[in-house]
Structure formats: structure tokens, C-alpha cells
Amino acid sequence: MKKIIVACGGAVATSTVAANRVRELCEKNGIAVDVQQCRISELAGRAEQADLLVTTAKVSRDYGVPVVHGIAFISGINLAATEAKILEILGN
Template sequence: MKKVIVACGGAVATSTVAANKIRELAKREGIPVEVSQCRVNELDSKKDGIDLIVTTAKVRKDYGVPVIHGVAFVSGINIAATEQNILNVLKQ
């Protein structure tokens, strides 16, 4: 099972939208996934054992795992490319 953290800058509204889209994507592709949510400032303490970080806020730090900017799930722009990037990581 792949583990994904979806992180946002403040509240949890945008990460909830992105997390739900990732769950739907993984289900559609038959990929077992566990998706959790947090704030960006919590990533350091929650990154252990994670396969992918998707953020809806700007993140420049290297957490030692792939980080994908997931604002497309909120804006509706470039969703297909973002989904493909996520699938590329989840299928590894």
C-alpha cells in the first residue's frame, strides 16, 4: 500500500479536495493507497514512511520523498498532468 500525505498552508479545505481526488484516482487505477492530511509546517514530523507528498501550497524543502504541487485539484488547471505525475510515483 502506498502512503500519501496531502499538505496545505493553513486550514484543511484545499487539502481535503486534493486528498479526495487522489483517493478517487488511485481507486480508478486499482492502486491501494492510504491518504492522510496535514499542514505544510507538520510535514517534517509526519514524513516518515510516506511515498509521496502532494501540496496545495508552495514547498521548496526536500523531504526525501517526491513532492508534487497539487493546486490543479483546486484550480482545475492541468489536472491530467498532475494526475499522471501522481500515478508515476504511485506505480513505482
């Protein structure tokens, strides 16, 4: 099972939308995932437990795991490319 952390500024609105879309994407592609949400400020303490970080805010820090900018789940712009990148990282 892959662990994905979805982060935004407040860990409520945009991360909830993005987390649900990531779950749907993985389910559709047969990938077992544990998707959790948090604030960007909490990533440093949680990133090492994850296989992938999806953020709805830009981050420049290297957390030692792949980071995908997931604003496409909110805006719809470049959605297919974002989904393809997530699937590539998760090995599907």
C-alpha cells in the first residue's frame, strides 16, 4: 500500500478536494493507497512516512520524497498531466 500525503495551507478545503481526487485516481487504476491530509507546515515532520506528497500550494523544500503540485485538482488545468505524473511516481 502506498502512502500519500495531501497538503494545503489549512488542511481543509483544497486538500480535501485534492485528496478525494487522488483516491479516485488510484482506485480507478488499482493502486491501494492510504491518503492523509495535513497543513504544509506539518510536512517536514510527516514526509518521511510517505511515498508521495501532493500539495495545493507551491513548495520549494526537498522533503526526500516526490512532490506533485496538485492545484490541477482544484482548477482543472493540466489535470491529465498531473494524474499521469502521480501514476508514474506510484509505479503504475
